[in-house]
Amino acid sequence: MPRAQQTGLRPTHKLVQAYYAALAQFDQHHVTRETAVRQPFLDLLRAAAGHHGWSVEPEFPMQGSRGHRIVVDAALRDAFWRVHR
Numbered sequence: 001m002p003r004a005q006q007t008g009l010r011p012t013h014k015l016v017q018a019y020y021a022a023l024a025q026f027d028q029h030h031v032t033r034e035t036a037v038r039q040p041f042l043d044l045l046r047a048a049a050g051h052h053g054w055s056v057e058p059e060f061p062m063q064g065s066r067g068h069r070i071v072v073d074a075a076l077r078d079a080f081w082r083v084h085r
Contacts, residue, residue, distance in 0.1 A: 015047040042074060049076050
């Protein structure tokens with residue numbers, strides 16, 4: 001597995017700020033469902049992936065540690081379709 005890399009996004013980046021603003025808005029309205037933050041999270045992942053030329057594949061199926069099939073929120077893929085975790 002490739003070594004973890006920097007995203008290139010700082011806390012002041014507009015997409016990071018938008019993500020935190022969305023979380024704050026959900027908190028104000030007492031929204032506690034994980035699925036509510038899906039789109040802001042994917043937007044943030046796409047921005048981070050774009051710095052490396054990667055793509056985002058939402059709802060990525062993979063094998064868990066005990067051999068069971070699991071589905072993670074998203075996977076980052078490079079130009080060779082390798083998955084970066």
